[in-house]
Amino acid sequence: xxxxxxxxIKLENLSLSGSNLISDEYWNRYFMEKGSHLxxxxxxxxxxxFGDDQVEMIANNCSQLTRLKISHNQKVTDAGISHxxxxxxxxxxxxxxxxxxxxxxxxxxxxSIGPQLRTLSxxxxxxxxxxxxxxxxxxxxxxxxxxxxxxxxxxxxGFAHLFTNWLNPPLSFIDLSKNRHIxxxxxxxxxDNIGLCSLGFEALMKHSSTTLRYLDINSxxxxxxxxxxxxxxxxxxxxxxxxxxxxFCQEVNDFIVGSIFRTCPKLKKLIIFGDFKVKxxxxxxxxxxxxxxxxxxxxxxGTEANEEEGRSI
Numbered sequence: 001x002x003x004x005x006x007x008x009i010k011l012e013n014l015s016l017s018g019s020n021l022i023s024d025e026y027w028n029r030y031f032m033e034k035g036s037h038l039x040x041x042x043x044x045x046x047x048x049x050f051g052d053d054q055v056e057m058i059a060n061n062c063s064q065l066t067r068l069k070i071s072h073n074q075k076v077t078d079a080g081i082s083h084x085x086x087x088x089x090x091x092x093x094x095x096x097x098x099x100x101x102x103x104x105x106x107x108x109x110x111x112s113i114g115p116q117l118r119t120l121s122x123x124x125x126x127x128x129x130x131x132x133x134x135x136x137x138x139x140x141x142x143x144x145x146x147x148x149x150x151x152x153x154x155x156x157x158g159f160a161h162l163f164t165n166w167l168n169p170p171l172s173f174i175d176l177s178k179n180r181h182i183x184x185x186x187x188x189x190x191x192d193n194i195g196l197c198s199l200g201f202e203a204l205m206k207h208s209s210t211t212l213r214y215l216d217i218n219s220x221x222x223x224x225x226x227x228x229x230x231x232x233x234x235x236x237x238x239x240x241x242x243x244x245x246x247x248f249c250q251e252v253n254d255f256i257v258g259s260i261f262r263t264c265p266k267l268k269k270l271i272i273f274g275d276f277k278v279k280x281x282x283x284x285x286x287x288x289x290x291x292x293x294x295x296x297x298x299x300x301x302g303t304e305a306n307e308e309e310g311r312s313i
Contacts, residue, residue, distance in 0.1 A: 001022050001026045001029075001030060004030060004034065005026075005029060005030060005033060005034065010034075010037040011034065011037060011038065012037055012038060012039045012040065012064075013038075013039060013040040013041075014038060014040070014041050014042070015040075015041075015042040015043075016042070016043050016044070017043075017044040017045055018044065018045045018046075019043065019045075019046055019049075019050075020045065020046050020047035020048070020049050021049075022046075022049060022050075023049065024049060024050065024051065024053060024054060027049070027050060027054045027057070028053065028054065028057050031054070031057040031058055031060075031061045031062065032057065032061055035057070035058065035061035035062040035063075035065075036061060036062070036063055036064065037064070038062045038064065038065055039064050039065060039066050039067065040065070040066065040067035040068075040092075041058065041062065041065060041067070041068055041069070042067070042068075042069040042070075042071075042094075043069070043070055043071070043073075044069075044071045044072055045071070045072045046072075046073055046074070046075070047074060048074060048075055049075065050070075050073060050075055050076070051075035051076055051077070051080060052075075052076055052077055052079050052080030052083070053080075054080075055070070055076055055080040055081070055083045055084065056080065056083045058083070058087065059083040059084065059086040059087050062087070063089065064089060065087055065089055065090060066089055066090060066091045066092060067090070067091065067092040067093075068084065068087065068090055068092070068093055068094070069092075069093075069094035069095075069121075070094070070095055070096070070097065071094065071095075071096040071123065072096055072098075073096065073097050073098060074098045074099065075099070076097050076099065077097075077099045077101070078099075078100065078101050078102055078104065078105045079105075081095065081097060081100070081105035081106065081109070082104075082105040082108050082109075084105075084109050084113075085105075085108040085109045085111070085112035085113060086112070087113065088112075088113060090113050090116070090117065091116055091117060091118045091119075092117070092118055092119045093109070093113075093117060093119070093120055093121070094119070094120075094121035094122075094123070094147075095121070095122055095123070096121075096122075096123035096124050098124070100125060100126070100127055100128065101127060102127065102128070103127075103128040103129050103131045103132045106122070106125075106128055106132045106135070107131055107132060107135045110132070110135035110136060110138075110139045110140065111135060111139060114135065114136065114138075114139030114140045115139055115140065115141060115142065116142065117140055117142065117143055118142055118143060118144055118145070119143065119144060119145040119146075119173075120136070120140065120143055120145070120146055120147070121145070121146075121147040121175075122147065122148050122149070123147065123149050123150065124149060124150040125148060125149070125150065125151050126150060126151060126152060126153070127153060128151065128153065128154070129153045129154060129158075130153075130154055130155055130157070130158030130161075132148075132154075133148075133154060133158040133159060133161065133162045134158070134161065134162075136162060137161060137162045137166055140168055141167045141168045141169075142168065142169075143168050143171065144169075144171055144172055144173065145171065145172065145173035145174075146171055146173070146174050146175070146176075147173075147174075147175040147176075148175075148176055148179065149175060149176070149177050149178050149179065150177075150178045150179070151178070151179045151195070152179075152180065152181060152182050152194060152195065153194070154179060154194070154195065155192065155193055155194055155195070156193040156194075156195065156196065156197035156198065156199045156200045156222075157193065157199065157200075158200075159176070159179070159196050159197075159199070159200025159201075159203065159204070160199040160200045160202075160203045162200075162203075163200070163203035163204045163206070163207040163208075164203050164207075166207060169211070170207060170208040170209070170210050170211040170212065171207075171208045171211065171212060172208075172211050172212060172213045172214070172240070173212075173213065173214045174204065174208065174212065174214070174215050174216070175214075175215075175216040176196045176200075176204070176216070176217055176220065177216045177217060177218035177219055177220070177245065178218060178219045178220075179195040179196045179220055180194065180195035180196070180219055180220055180221055180222060181193075181194035181195055181222065190222045193222070194222075195220060195222060196217060196220040196222075196223070197220070197222040197223055197224075198222070198223055198224045198226070198227035201217065201220070201223045201227050201231065202227050202230060202231060205231045205238075209236070209237075209238055210239065210240070211240055212238060212240060212241050213240045213241060213242050213243070214241075214242065214243050214244075215241065215243075215244045215245070216244070216245040217244075217245070217246055217249065218245045218246070218247045218248060218249075218271075219247065219248040219249075220249060221248055221249055221250045223249055223251065224251055225251040225253070225256070228249075228251060228252060228256045228259075229255075229256070229259070232256060232259035232260050232262075232263045233259070233263075234259075234262075234263075236263050237263050237264075237265070238263055238264045239265065239266065240266060241264040241266060241267055242264075242266050242267060242268050242269070243267070243268060243269045243270075243271075244260065244264075244267065244269070244270050244271065245271040246260075246270070246271065246272055246275065247271055247272060247273035247274050247275065247291060248273065248274035248275070249275060250275070250276075250277070251277070252272060252275040252277060252278060253275075253277040253278060253279075254277075254278055254279055254280060254281050257270065257272065257275075257278055257281045257289070258281060258282070261283070261284050261287060267287055268286070268287065268288065269287075269288045269290065270287065270288070270289050270290070271290045271291050272289065272290070272291045272292065273290070273291035273293075274291070274293075275291070275293070276293055278292065278293065281300075282302075283300045283301065283302035284302045285302045285303060286302060287301075287302040288300070288301050288302070289301075289302075
């Protein structure tokens with residue numbers, strides 16, 4: 001950090017992972033002295049360093065910042081997150097904050113800068129609720145990439161509302177993995193429809209069917225067989241979809257996997273770990289099926305154009 005402070009180079013992009021030996025004092029100095037040049041700042045795995053004061057310093061000093069990512073952070077609190085709402089130049093935002101307690105700071109961000117965001121990634125957001133989904137629906141109209149993961153509070157109704165009559169154009173990248181109800185005593189019961197379930201999944205596929213290229217709904221295990229059948233029925237087509245992760249979706253079976261291959265002509269990779277109803281699927285040429293629960297191998301690559309059985313790897 002001494003070198004960065006001493007150099008005359010005007011860094012526009014800075015990405016640091018595991019920088020837990022940089023003190024908060026040095027972070028403050030860097031943002032005060034060099035922050036005005038930054039356009040992209042990403043910081044990962046800072047342990048007990050980099051907290052609310054540093055996020056405030058970014059908001060006060062980084063006047064050209066368009067991309068911000070703070071990931072695997074153990075010090076920033078809701079108070080620090082709220083400072084991001086003042087970064088008026090942001091277009092790309094990624095947060096994975098361990099101490100998130102409420103939805104309020106996220107709503108502040110979306111109310112303030114939501115209309116200009118192009119990508120939004122909220123990882124491991126265990127405690128935020130449907131009010132954040134409502135704020136995305138009401139404020140964001142230019143998002144191309146959306147990630148919301150590891151939540152056990154948001155409901156199927158909330159996800160369905162997000163994608164229904166949303167003025168945002170169809171997305172190309174959606175990751176809603178691990179949004180599901182967790183109860184060790186009765187894991188299959190979900191009386192309140194917590195997480196991404198059937199209604200939300202159907203609304204998602206309808207909204208972004210024409211442009212979606214990447215979809216991850218890993219562990220969204222309360223999506224029904226009927227919803228999968230409807231989404232990948234014979235008359236549907238997803239012309240741009242290239243990669244899907246539907247692992248640990250308990251209703252996925254041979255018919256659903258075959259339907260996905262038929263309705264997604266550009267699909268290259270389909271991941272199905274933990275989908276134990278998948279028994280015997282023929283993989284078309286140019287496609288890769290990963291996670292097949294059989295003795296032949298966990299990855300099957302299609303080798304024949306007429307959908308003959310693929311090659312196990």
